[in-house]
Amino acid sequence: xSEQERKVVIPGEIIVEGEYLPGENTEKKDNAIxxxxxxxxxxxxxxxxxxxxxxVYSPRVGNIVIGTIKDITLKGWLVDxxxxxxxxxxxxxxxxxxxxxxxxxxxDIDDIAIFKVIGVNSKGxxxxxxxxxxxxxxxxxxxxxxYTRVPRVIGREGSMVSLIKQKTGCNITVGQNGLVWVSGEDxxxxxxxxxxxxxxxxxxxxxxxxxxxxxxxxEKNE
Amino acid sequence: xxxLERKMxxxxxxxxxxxxxTRKIIAKVGVVPNADGSAMFAFGKTVAIAAVYGPKNMHPQxxxxxxxxxxxxxxxxxxxxxxxxxxxxxxRRSMEISEITTWALSPVVMLKNFPNTVVDVxxxxxxxxxxxxxxxxxxxxxALAHAGIPMKDLVTSISIGKLxxxxxxxxxxxxxxxxxGEGATDIAMSFTGSGELTHxxxxxHISNExxxxxxxxxxxxxKKIYEIQKKALKEAVKIEEEEE
Numbered sequence: 001x002s003e004q005e006r007k008v009v010i011p012g013e014i015i016v017e018g019e020y021l022p023g024e025n026t027e028k029k030d031n032a033i034x035x036x037x038x039x040x041x042x043x044x045x046x047x048x049x050x051x052x053x054x055x056v057y058s059p060r061v062g063n064i065v066i067g068t069i070k071d072i073t074l075k076g077w078l079v080d081x082x083x084x085x086x087x088x089x090x091x092x093x094x095x096x097x098x099x100x101x102x103x104x105x106x107x108d109i110d111d112i113a114i115f116k117v118i119g120v121n122s123k124g125x126x127x128x129x130x131x132x133x134x135x136x137x138x139x140x141x142x143x144x145x146x147y148t149r150v151p152r153v154i155g156r157e158g159s160m161v162s163l164i165k166q167k168t169g170c171n172i173t174v175g176q177n178g179l180v181w182v183s184g185e186d187x188x189x190x191x192x193x194x195x196x197x198x199x200x201x202x203x204x205x206x207x208x209x210x211x212x213x214x215x216x217x218x219e220k221n222e
Numbered sequence: 223x224x225x226l227e228r229k230m231x232x233x234x235x236x237x238x239x240x241x242x243x244t245r246k247i248i249a250k251v252g253v254v255p256n257a258d259g260s261a262m263f264a265f266g267k268t269v270a271i272a273a274v275y276g277p278k279n280m281h282p283q284x285x286x287x288x289x290x291x292x293x294x295x296x297x298x299x300x301x302x303x304x305x306x307x308x309x310x311x312x313x314r315r316s317m318e319i320s321e322i323t324t325w326a327l328s329p330v331v332m333l334k335n336f337p338n339t340v341v342d343v344x345x346x347x348x349x350x351x352x353x354x355x356x357x358x359x360x361x362x363x364x365a366l367a368h369a370g371i372p373m374k375d376l377v378t379s380i381s382i383g384k385l386x387x388x389x390x391x392x393x394x395x396x397x398x399x400x401x402x403g404e405g406a407t408d409i410a411m412s413f414t415g416s417g418e419l420t421h422x423x424x425x426x427h428i429s430n431e432x433x434x435x436x437x438x439x440x441x442x443x444x445k446k447i448y449e450i451q452k453k454a455l456k457e458a459v460k461i462e463e464e465e466e
Contacts, residue, residue, distance in 0.1 A: 008456045008459045010376065010452055010456065011330075011373035012373065012374060012376055012414070013415075013452070025372065027374075036332060036373060037372050038367045038370060038455060039370070052370045054369055054370035055369060055370020055371065056370070058335070084276070084278055084291075084336055084338075085279070085336075
């Protein structure tokens with residue numbers, strides 16, 4: 001297997017033998033690198049990793065995610081960000097001063113907001129709302145796509161997302177956990193943006209996807 | 223293997239198969255669109271589908287394990303899967319097979335990073351013609367991989383039978399009810415892709431020597447089935463690429 005080329009691997013399959021480093025979703029066994037997940041294997045500068053094709057989202061520090069408030073405790077909010085374990089937002093990580101008696105006046109149960117992951121360990125996931133673009137969602141729509149398709153929706157250096165933004169005039173935030181927030185002038189534009197994002201997510205394996213999206217948009221504008 | 227070779231030519235199986243020949247195997251993934259991962263596996267007329275959900279929060283809460291995630295398999299036969307209608311719902315037999323399936327699969331799944339969660343595997347038998355637990359384990363292992371659960375290896379399962387004095391691979395219902403000579407012995411066993419035994423069950427009588435031969439025979443057959451499982455998983459991605 002040469003560098004850059006990707007191939008489908010199944011759990012337990014030997015990806016490559018020799019002097020390589022095991023990366024994400026791989027294990028070293030004797031002199032071979034073995035996949036531990038079903039996905040696409042790639043080798044970059046001697047580091048072998050497997051990009052999963054399915055499964056649940058596992059958060060990493062620095063990820064921007066969209067989540068729903070599930071519960072309020074004395075010290076903060078419990079947030080569902082599409083992970084098996086619930087995430088936590090401490091009051092001190094809220095951008096404004098919050099009186100501990102009135103947490104619900106800032107974020108109530110079932111409110112949706114944009115967060116950033118600042119800590120992941122076996123005890124849980126910690127979030128923050130301090131930062132640019134992190135806020136409570138008040139308008140527009142939120143929908144879910146498969147989180148493994150998020151890189152395709154964003155595109156190389158954000159090219160795909162900016163194309164949709166430019167064509168529909170909507171504001172789009174794609175959470176790493178697969179939740180997408182679209183907000184525009186009217187519902188039709190939002191629905192159009194949503195349709196395009198869902199199309200990209202479903203057809204993420206196609207080559208020349210940007211051209212196809214452009215083509216589809218052309219038809220719809222007529 | 224001498225024991226096997228000696229008898230190979232003489233023995234006639236009811237459906238005309240060779241003693242080391244399985245029934246026609248069909249393996250597919252992605253058969254249940256709503257599940258996180260799913261697979262179908264068939265040994266001839268025995269058809270099993272498995273659907274995987276999770277990892278998700280474990281309920282009931284007192285069964286949560288803060289050290290690692292839990293694997294929970296549920297085996298059930300559809301009421302129309304056998305000749306006489308069977309009563310739907312859990313029975314003594316199906317609860318035992320659920321537990322056996324969990325034990326067969328748990329050595330390969332790695333749920334260390336998912337504390338307090340559960341991975342639910344639902345196995346449904348659509349049509350039963352013996353070896354249903356083996357078809358179920360094969361389907362479940364493919365479905366787990368398809369759902370993106372971290373695993374050390376796939377698990378492959380096969381039933382080896384002893385009809386009178388002859389070892390055969392992949393018993394069907396007719397052979398399971400064999401009455402001539404010493405009768406039928408049914409040995410269900412599961413191996414990982416690298417050939418390690420994860421589960422073995424035995425109904426009937428067999429000598430130590432023959433059991434060793436049976437395990438070797440099972441291991442060799444599982445290697446072939448493993449290739450079919452592997453192919454099914456790999457093709458699922460290719461189809462996506464071509465279609466889209």
